[in-house]
Amino acid sequence: MNSLQQRDAEVIVVGAGPAGSTVATYLARAGVDVLLLEKTVxxxxxxxxxxxxxxxxxxxxxxxxxxxxxxxxVHSRGLRILTGDLTLELDWPELTSYPPYGVSRTRQDFDDLLAKTAVKAGARLLERTTVTGAITDATGRVVGVEAKTGEDKREVSYRAPLVLACDGVSARLALSVGIGKNEKRPMGVAVRRYYKSSRHDDPFIEGHLELWDRSDPARPKLLPGYGWAFPLGDGTVNVGLGMLSTSKAFRSTDYRALLRQWLDGTPEEWGYREENAIGKVGGAGLPMGFNRTPHYRDGLLLLGDAGGMVSPFNGEGISAAMESAQLAAEAVVQALARPEGSSRERALQGYPMAVAELMGGYYRLGNVFAKLIGKPAVMRAATKYGLRINALLPLVYKGLSGCYDAKGGDVVDRLIAAAARATPSPR
Ligand SMILES: Cc1cc2nc3c(=O)[nH]c(=O)nc-3n(C[C@H](O)[C@H](O)[C@H](O)COP(=O)(O)OP(=O)(O)OC[C@H]3O[C@@H](n4cnc5c(N)ncnc54)[C@H](O)[C@@H]3O)c2cc1C
Structure with a gap:
């Protein structure tokens, strides 16, 4: 067979993070021959x-x-919100759509588990295989990928009628066919570190809406950004902070120093000190609010971070990556059951439509929110006054966490859903 006729799978999935392993699992379970390429081991x-x-x-x-x-x-029963002088504990809401608990697990375990699930379902996982770009045909349609595989970085190519970009924030595959990012959409940067801490079995995850530098106790200084502490139940807590590109300090901040400044001012007994730290501070970008589109074009689907699907409200990206995977699998299974050509293309267009329907309005609203809270005065007023109005709390809480019933639900759910629908697309 010459290389033009070569076909290595029905679908190639690039990247075995939450988006890639999830879509590979659904596709393999539906009987699709899936090749899952992952650069790490x-x-x-x-x-x-x-x-x-x-x-x-x-x-x-x-x-x-x-x-x-x-x-x-590790289960969480809700979210503890902390500002300089206020602490609120809110249980996850009772909803039709979502269970009443959150979970934590290191990504070391989590991603391994998801990749194993994909392999068990029948996906063929090739580790240590870095995709370097898309292969396109004469019409510009993506028909495969170029990659380097193994210890010796051997150059290989794989071909399939459909390719799914699940390669995360680097979005190398999308970039190779000229799908760049929309600079008008918010971007985040986040850093985190693990600490041995007595708070490792706290039943709440924590969101710190204000970060204070208390190195001079007489004059505490408000730092830019927002923090979290997610207990891992194994003696450690994942502690980190993030900042939005809408904030003035976004480009000029030393994030590792900022983390240290903040944590040195937290109570000693929490344990967030150098001597309890495990490993180094790690950081990465958070592509938000659909900052890379179209989510489908010419045989290439973008999922998860590769499609800029991190929530501008809270920096959460795993659920969106997995939701996009579920929707992509549905569209791809339908598409593969149709003859190549316009009918198949129509089925594939169902993917960006479904993603937009599920997240589009909420993210448009989130993009507006990100712009507003990038202004310190707005953020200060929101934490100082907004969080003290009890009637507003469910709105803030459900809105920020994305945990609301988009259909039906109570008055708060309906309000968020209506606001999401009504928010116009930014230019
Ligand atoms: C500090 C920080 C904290 C965060 N905290 C949270 C949180 O608590 N909860 C949450 O929901 N989200 C969080 N996020 C966001 C979350 O990590 C991402 O949104 C999520 O991982 C996206 O999943 P994904 O599958 O799209 O991409 P990724 O998880 O990035 O997976 C991409 C996969 O593709 C592989 N890959 C990349 N390039 C190539 C290539 N060229 N060839 C082959 N393979 C490739 C990578 O090795 C990786 O396995 C955080 C992000 C950061 C930076």
């Missing part, structure tokens, strides 16, 4: 906060994964 570290809201837990349940504590998941 599992189990491996991935810089992340390691936390899932109930929205992400639903995705695990949909995949058939046991999310019980016996199966190694």
């Amino acid at each position: 599992f189990p491996r570290e991935k810089v992340c906060g390691d936390g899932l809201t109930p929205r992400g837990v639903k995705q695990l349940i949909d995949l058939g994964i046991d999310t019980s504590e016996d199966a190694g998941w």
Whole structure:
């Protein structure tokens, strides 16, 4: 067979993070021959906060994964919100769409588990295989990928009628066919580190809406950014902070120093000190609010971070990556059952439509939110006054966590859904 006729799979999935392993699992279960290409070797570290809201837990349940504590998941009952002088504890809401608990698990474990699930379903996983770009035909359609594989970085190519970009924030595959990012959409940067801490079995995950530098106790200084602490139940806590590109300090900040400045001012007994730290500070970008589109073009689908799907409200990206995977699998299975050509293309166009329907309005609203809270005065007013109005809390809480019933639900759910629908697309 010459290289033009070569076909190595029905679908090539590039990247075995949450998006890639999830879509590979669904496709393989539907009987599709899937080649899953991953540059690293599992189990491996991935810089992340390691936390899932109930929205992400639903995705695990949909995949058939046991999310019980016996199966190694740490459950959270809700979110503790902290500002300089206010602490609120809010249980995850009772909803039709999502379970009433969140989970945490290191990405080292989490991604390994998802990749194993894909392999068990029948996907062919090739590790240590870095995709360097797309192969296109004369019409510009993506028909495969170029890669370097193995210890010796041997150059190889793989071909398939459909290619799914699940390669994360680097989005190398999308870039190779000229799909760049929209600079008008918000971007985040986040850093995190693990600490041995007595708070490792706290039943709440924490969101710190204000970061204070207390090195001079007489004159505490408000730092830019927002922090989190996600207990991992194994003696450690994942602690980190992030900042939005809408903030003035975005480009000029030394994030590692900022983390240290903040944590040195937290209570000694929490344990977030150098002597309790495990490993180095890790950081990465958070592509938000659909900052890379179109999500389908010429045989290439973009999923998860590769499609800029991190929530501008809270920096959560795992649930969106898995949701996009579920929707992509549905569209791809339908497409492959049709003859090549316009009918198949129509089925594939169903993917960006479904992603836009699920997340588009909420993210448009999130992009507006990101712009507003990038202004310190707005953020200060919101934390100082907004969080003290009890009637507003469910709105803030459900809105920020994305945990609301988009259909039906209570008055708060309906309000968020309506606001999401009504927010116009930015130019
Ligand atoms: C510090 C930090 C904290 C975060 N905290 C949270 C959190 O608590 N909860 C949450 O939901 N989200 C969090 N996020 C966001 C979350 O990590 C991402 O949104 C999520 O991992 C996206 O999943 P993905 O599958 O799209 O991409 P990724 O998880 O990035 O997976 C991409 C995969 O593709 C592989 N790959 C990349 N390039 C290539 C290539 N060229 N060839 C082959 N393989 C390739 C990578 O090795 C990787 O396995 C955080 C992010 C950061 C940076």
